[in-house]
Amino acid sequence: MERRDIEIFLTLAEELHFGRTAERLHVSTARVSQTVKTLERRIGTLLFERTSRRVVLTPIGRRLEEDLRPAYQQIHDGIARAVAAGRGLDGVLRVGFVGTAIGQLVLEIANVFHARHPRCRVQIRESHYSDGVGLLAADEVDVLVAAADTRHIRDLDQSPVLLREPSVLAVSARHPLARRESVTLDDLARAKVLCPRGLPDEVDEVAVPAATPGGVVIERGPDFGTVQEMLALVGAGQGVFPVPAHAARYDSRPDVVYLPIRDGLPFEWRLIWRAAVTTNRIRAFSEAARHYLTAGVNPLLER
Structure with a gap:
């Protein structure tokens, strides 16, 4: 073979x-x-x-x-x-992420990366929804871990999908939907859906479509720039928002309930970087991520 x-x-x-x-x-x-x-x-x-x-x-x-x-x-x-060894892989790789759980995942991948390339150091940087891909454009990070498909965004490149997880809907514990065991995308028409600042329109529309499968326009609520802002708005009953399933474990709050979205699109985590500055460090980090996640187990859900 x-x-x-x-x-x-x-x-x-x-x-x-x-x-x-x-x-x-x-x-x-x-x-x-x-x-x-x-x-x-x-x-x-x-x-x-x-x-x-x-x-x-x-x-x-x-x-x-x-x-x-x-x-x-x-x-x-x-x-x-x-x-x-032949290419002298050393220096610093700056990796951006959104959310505590993804930060932990990045650090675990960084351990695999460092074991392979001990002369190269990983420096992490927390990003926010409002940052979008701006940290990449401003050259503040070299690579960003994000649940977004940026193939149609000019000047960006991305890795294959590293990790998939189901989507859940964050709703106020006082909202009528909170009494359900699960929801569908059609249920988004029964509440305002929050708007993340900073995301390109084509990425935002993947997370939150303009209309339900039944054709009802989805009303948009207040905007937010960070995960904590989003959770505060949800808990206060200002709107709902689809989030990855790991949020139920890492972002648990008494005023927020997480409901599985039966027909929701999965969150697909990738590495994103500027196509013009693809480096050996980025390639090596992508390989380390794939190696760490080879077992097919989602460490964010299985711990």
Whole structure:
């Protein structure tokens, strides 16, 4: 098996989705499909069960993944260390984040990064909703951890999705919705939805659509610039706002209730940076993040 074939197989075993695997490895979906078919012909059995709805490993596929992953990771780490030594990866990487939980996640990734590149130091910087991507534009951070898709924003580049988590709706404990076990996007029409300052319109509309699936316009409430401002407004009954599921653990308040959004889009965390200044440090930090999150467990939810 070629190294690229192993990489495609292991990534698909982790993602269980042909499209996401292709996006992450910067190859076509057809290339992923053809590689898997070639491996299955060579081995003589199916490695994945495929239907129109899902992809799962077969027992033989899972055993192959368990056998290959440690050896592949050892090779990958060895090459990474050699490249870092040859390129002299050192200096400081400035990483921005929003929220306490993401700050902890960044520090854990930084530990993996520093173990691989001991001469390079990670400096963290808390960002706010009102900062948007301004810290990148102002050259105050080199890379930003954000739950946003910026592919259509000029001059920005981004990593593949590092982490996905469900969305929940932050509502006042006194709001009628708080008595529900869950909500849908149609329920957003029953309350004002807060407006984050600083986010580009195309990013904000991904988090909060202009209308419900039923076509009802979603009324917007007061704006906010920080997580704490948002929670204060929600707790005071000034509006609601969709947040990642980890908020129920890290931002617990007696005046705020978090309700699962059954048809809500997941929050997808990526690294974002200025395309013109892509560096070896950014690439190495992205690799460290993917290595730390390889197990497929969301550390923000599983602790």
